[in-house]
Amino acid sequence: MSFRTSPLRVLALAGAALTVAAAPAQAQTLPTAEQVVARYVTAIGGEQAISAQQFRRVQIEMSMPAAGMSMTAEMMQARPNKAVMNIEIPGMGSMRQGYDGQVAWSINPMQGPKILEGKELADLLRQYDFDANMRFSHMFRTMETVARTEMNGESCVNVRMVTESGDEVLNCFADDDGLLVGAVVKSSTEMGQMESTITFHDYREFGGLKMPTRTSMSVMGQQMEMIVKSMTTDPIDASVFALPAEVKALQQ
Amino acid sequence: MKSIGFLALGAALSACATAAPPADAPSPTPARLDPAVALATFDSAWSSVNRTFWDTTFYGVNWPAVRDSLRPRAQQATSNAELRRVITAMLDELGQSHFNVIPGEASESLRAGGSEREGQPGDAGMEVRYVDGRVLVTRVVPGGAADAAGIRPGWAVEAAGAMTAQRVADAVQKLSGTMDARRVAYMAAGGAGAALRGTAGDTVQVKLSDGAGRMVERALVLRELRGQMARFGNLPPMEVRVEQDTLRASGRTIGVIGFNIWLPAAIPALDRAVDELRGTDGIVIDLRGNPGGLGGMAPGWAGHFVDRRDTLGTMITRRDRLEFVINPRRVSAAGQRVQPFAGPVAILTDEMTASTSEIFAGGLQALGRARVFGATSSGQALPSLMPRLPNGDVLLHAVADMIGPGGVRWEGPGVVPDTPAPVTREALLAGRDPALDAAVAWIVEQNSRR
DSSP states (O other): OOOOHHHHHHHHHHHHHHHHHHHHHHHHHSOOHHHHHHHHHHHHTOHHHHHHOOEEEEEEEEEEGGGTEEEEEEEEEETTTEEEEEEEETTTEEEEEEEOSSOEEEEETTTEEEEOOHHHHHHHHHHHOTTTTTOHHHHOSEEEEEEEEEETTEEEEEEEEEOTTOOEEEEEEETTTOOEEEEEEEEEETTEEEEEEEEEEEEEEETTEEEEEEEEEEETTEEEEEEEEEEEOOOOOGGGGSOOHHHHHHHO | OGGGGGHHHHHHTOEEEOOOOOTTOOOSOOOOOOHHHHHHHHHHHHHHHHHHOSSTTGGGOOHHHHHHHHHHHHHHOOSHHHHHHHHHHHHHTTOOSSEEEEOHHHHHHSOTTOSOGGGSEEEOSEEEEEETTEEEEEEEOTTSHHHHTTOOTTOEEEEETTEEHHHHHHHHHHHHTTSOHHHHHHHHHHHHHHTTEEETTOEEEEEEEOTTSOEEEEEEEOEEOSSEEEEETTEEEEEEOEEEEEEEETTEEEEEEEESOBOGGGHHHHHHHHHHHTTSSEEEEEOTTOOEEETTHHHHHHTTTOSSOEEEEEEEOSSOEEEEEEOOOOBOTTSOBOOOOOSOEEEEEOTTOOTHHHHHHHHHHHTTSOEEEESOOOOOOOOEEOOBOTTSOEEEEEOOEEEOGGGOOOTTTOOOOSEEOOOOHHHHHTTOOHHHHHHHHHHHHHHHHO
């Protein structure tokens, strides 16, 4: 388990202070947010490669060492934003979430089925946008470069992105290859706003696109590791994205 | 960017349990502890708390000074048991619940689904509480070893294995100077209850005083636990048992749901119980003796009884405020559209009701959706995590404060019943259950008013 809360806060405060002090100089040296994300799109394979994909099926192994838990997850997506995610948790069962193009839903053994609304819905749609990796300006109300920093041992440029609903993401793009190194995300969940720190590792090419095969996330003092086991772009049957019966019952 | 969907997992999976065995449980492998491992374990425990304790002032405790004073003792510890005592002393400085060390052996000693009969956990089939200075039998499980031996509720346990009433009394006397009576009763009943559990097939010699004051001695052969053994994460394997019943009183039908722990293995039976009792005139939820479990289950199950989106409470971590959101459950386990149960809901608590059970009971009480009967709960209601330490033990440590609707705080004071109905020996001997009786009477009254 990794507990980064306190050191991160110290770092964040230190970073903020540096940002203020160094702002005039950085304004001259930092690329614009548009330049950074354009470079990122090129780095992962380019708009053409992204546009060529119609489907994605990603299989993931997850672990939460602090809870002593290992899980498997599968995410299936189809253009423009249909998606189904299934997390199998030993001792509990499956937690599912999806969007059929009209209704976003979640089902988990503890809470039962639910139709997502409001900020939760907005957050989910942003995640499920098939072109989320290249449509930053569409997904975020504002984007601005704020500092050059180091994350995960790499020099990177922090770009602050703010959603329509005010949630903030601080994405850090590597100086050397333009790939996303990590992010500090404030996002809305049913329980409230949570801040998480995410780092991306071991990029590999799948179907012409580079994606991180290892993701580490620190949230609420808990560390979560996610390893991509496979990613395919073969067609996925439309029935996969159909609303589950429990969610249909909620609509009655 | 795609990781955001996993965020809520961490919060939902935080535990709210007090089911940790005592930290000084004997180790079956008393090999000399490597000083490097001892130090790494101590440091890991200290750091875990240092990074996650929700109050950055540690409520006035000088946390670095606590480390500095105890670290040399940790380095000198020659066994895991000794090291646990040092770490427990460190955690006790915080004065909060949900800070404990679960021995690694405890989490590995019981294997769920093991094939060898001699390895199966068992019990004597009776529950005990510490009442008015005595350990009383409060429940005898039909078909269990105690039932077969003719033991009845209200009898006082004078001895069970190595546990004697005198030893309990001595322990109570020692504890009384350091904690309140409710916590002492919790500890005393927990210790006495442990003497009535073991491996199925083992024999426990018990001596009891019956209703007429006669000494009764029995040899109880522990029987396999009735519930399902379940594992979840770093928690040791635990019995999960859900019981439901239907009572008739004054022409009304009342459902009763009791369960022993909030673990996911209970979810299907809990959901089914609500479905099956949906047509009754009221539901009694018996949380007596329930020590908690997975925190996320409380708001989820509360959705069966609440018809509007609401919150059972707020978890306050160092960085975030997270709501225990209740989503009304409008679909049955069979996938049919239903409405949450709208009839009267009574919840039974006692001093062994803790953690997630307190959040559930106290939350619904504060929302005005349930009335609580029985005795004040344990007052140990903090969300916690359970990382494994370098020596193989598991550290239970709270990571958030918990505030209920309207700002009520259960850590310490516990959930105070609307209708106090403490158990008494006289009632038990007469075959009565004061809390259940009061709850049933209230449900009958509520229905007569409707």
